[in-house]
Amino acid sequence: KPLCQALEEPKIKANSEELPRSRSLHTAFQALHAFRREQGHLPRPRAPADTERVLQLARSLGTQEDPLDEDIVRAFASVSAGDLCPVAAVVGALAAQEVLKAITRKFLPLNQWLYFDALECLALAGATQLTETDCAPRGSRYDGQIAVFGANFQEQLGRQKYLVVGAGAIGCELLKNFAMMGLAAGPDGELVITDMDTVALSNLHRQFLYRSADISKPKSVVAARAVQRMNRDVRVTAHQNQVGPATETLYGDNFFRHLDGVASALDTLEARAYLESCCFRCRIPLVDSGTEGLLGNVLPMVPALTEPLKPASAPGDGTFPLCTLRYFPCTIQHTLQWARDEFEGLFQLPAKHVNQFMKDPAFLEQLPAGKALEVQDSLRERPRDWRDCVCWARRHWQSRYHNDIAQLLHTFPPEHETSPGVPFWTGDRICPHPLTFNPDNDTHLDYILATAHLFAQVHRVPPCRDRKATQDILRGVVLPPFVPQERLQIPLTQEQEEAQVPMDHRQLTELTQDLLQRRQELMGDEEAQVPLMEPIHFEKDNDIHVDFITAASNLRAENYGIPPANWLMSKRIAGRIMPAIITTTAAVAGLACLEIYKLVWGCQDLSCYRNNNIFLRNCLLLRTQPLPPPTYRVGPSPW
Structure with a gap:
């Protein structure tokens, strides 16, 4: 409708209870404009004469379908200036x-x-x-x-x-x-x-x-x-x-x-x-x-x-059952959350635990056996240069996207049945397939570059972003063939996932002695910096962090035949960015x-x-x- 017609026949967006109030306000605005044309100014604040004049003009308009709410008009006029x-x-x-x-x-x-x-x-x-x-x-x-x-x-x-x-x-x-x-x-x-x-x-x-x-x-x-x-x-x-x-x-x-x-x-x-x-x-x-x-x-x-x-x-708070993330993802949200957990488990917690152990060896007693093993691995795998970081990233790629999947398929083959006639791989359980590394594949190389860069940062090694040089290093890496483990128990429920098999006393003693010996060696190393490692906290505005999340998630998605997410979508979901x-x-x-x-x-x-x-x-x-x-x-x- 044109303005002149809409003023006389207003179509107002309001529910049935608010409609009479909105119509009174519509009339009040028209009366206000009439007052200004008549007096040359807006009603003075809390001036009774001006307020009553606006009310008189509102009554004279006669365009109300509902009775005019005079209290609303008075309140409106008294503060309209x-x-x-x-x-x-x-x-x-x-x-x-x-x-x-x-x-x-x-x-x-x-x-x-x-x-x-x-x-x-x-x-x-x-x-x-x-x-x-x-x-x-x-x-x-x-x-x-x-x-x-x-x-x-x-x-x-x-x-x-x-x-x-x-x-x-x-x-x-x-x-x-x-x-x-x-x-x-x-x-x-x-x-x-x-x-x-x-x-x-x-x-x-x-x-x-x-x-x-x-x-x-x-x-x-x-x-x-x-x-x-x-x-x-x-x-x-x-x-x-x-x-x-x-x-x-x-x-x-x-x-x-x-x-x-x-x-x-x-x-x-x-x-x-x-x-x-x-x-x-x-x-x-x-x-x-x-x-x-x-x-x-x-x-x-x-x-x-x-x-x-x-x-x-x-x-949705972004949390999923551990067994779903580790073995049975079916959406890109699952793989992105898995990648976030990977980031924390590779570049934050191990470095934090190593630094606390180096500061106070008694800290080892507070850690579960699995975390103590991570401390041992972190000390064993300390890189000397960029080549070591690339080799570590390549080994990790093989472990996550080939060996782990091959082991899962060895334990639960594609034809596996939970009971006669009931297939194991059905519904939300997507049967995965292992990947074969290719240094010329952009996603594979993106993962290696981001992972090696972050690993280098944790250990204070100068990083390198040269794709060609990194590809040359990767072509020289030779890894042993995968050998499946027999009788490996893979948890199928949250309860099974949370149930940890304790390490026997002899193994725990040997682990503790090895860690204490390594600590003593490092404490005597004049080149060792304190703190020894640099924990990295995920930051959604850091491109390297998002590069890792995107590549890690999309490789995981490829394992399970899940459509991948682009860089921006991965950043939004993994960074839990609310629009x-x-x-x-x-x-x-x-x-x-x-x-x-x-x-x-x-x-x-x-x-x-x-x-x-x-x-x-x-x-x-x-x-x-x-x-x-x-x-x-x-x-x-x-x-």
Whole structure:
């Protein structure tokens, strides 16, 4: 419809309960435009005469299908000259997502009118008593906010002491909003930001407080500086710590009781649950925010007023039964998780255990026999140069993609049956086939290069990325033929996989003596560095790490006839990267700040708070009243 017709015959996106409210807002906007044409300005904040004139104009329009809600029109008119950063963030995010839909031609665009309001903020006890004098302009950057909530409220905002946990995508949006709102910008205010992470290249496209020059710098420090640039009055402090059991001496009960509230911008369910438990125990308000792609949610927790936040459940945490990963993968997710476990088992844990053993030989007593064997292998296989690293990677390739599969097929041949007429290799059990190494195969060579590079890094050997030189080394490597083991037990269930066969006492004694002797030799070696090895932690933004994961996973997939994944898909799945879209984070941060307005007022009316769920794919926003906390009766009194 053209605008003139749509104004008179609006098609509004709203459910049946919200439709009358949206129609009243539609009429209120038309009356507001009529008032501005008539008076040449917007209604003055909280001016009764201007508010009543807007109401008269709304009544005269006569375009309502439902009875006009005059209270909504009055509330709308009384604050229409103001502007709030959180509302701008929500509306801006909705509009930006519609632009993206138009550009990408993905998802159904909004058809005609959508109204969003947070008029429950005006129903707060402090807001209903405001006068025109309270909301008059002061010539400050906060005049738009003062027009809505008054000057005294602005002073309250400045005195707030808040903790923001997480300076990622949501954290950046929250901090920007806080700077614009003036939270903790008064003489007694305090804003603490904590995040143990550093800025990475992959953060820059959606975490807008960071720039290329900030890569590898602490997020909290960079974010605090950005807040200061936006509003130099904000009293902000940057911490580089995780909020968890390990930091309870720093973030204990006394720390939390010093705060007025906490804003959570964490990306793991475990961390969010821990933070919620701290706030619940110390009776500190918490606003919890989260996103996943085009989905987002905001949940306020007010002690003694709302129910405690329920721990959310992840749709999939990336864990699978060990026997599935080791012997019976059937999806690319299985092979990628197997590759992640390989990375940790080859380049992180053995190096960590060797360093601890070299520091304290008594550490050996804490290790299972299998891990002690890994320490022995790591000390035996120390490379001297790049050739040794390539040879080690080649042997490992043969073990993983040929010998292990050949052994599995020896134990369970393709024609094996679990019972007469019931084949073993059926359903999710895909019968594999061993691979034959070819140095001219790109995937084979990619695996060798990445594996040898990481092995060299662990042992502090200079790496080499020359493919031709590496191929020449590989052509000279001769490996013994595979000889299957008879009567080798392969676990078929999780329980069998977890059941370990203990090493006998004689073998364990010999292993311990050998390790102690090797330690003594290395301690006397002047060229040996301390720590001896360099553990490598998987980093999704390190290309060599992703190269290994991609090649290792795709070779495993080839063993089992599973379609491979490209480099970017492997990085996303193995790095457990959740699709993060800046429009969602902006909307979620705006909704969170609307709840913080209510907390600053000290509102104890449950009907004013909202649990928020947003679905930008459909431009759908669900805002519901939180549930009260459960009550228990002890004797004659409820608790």
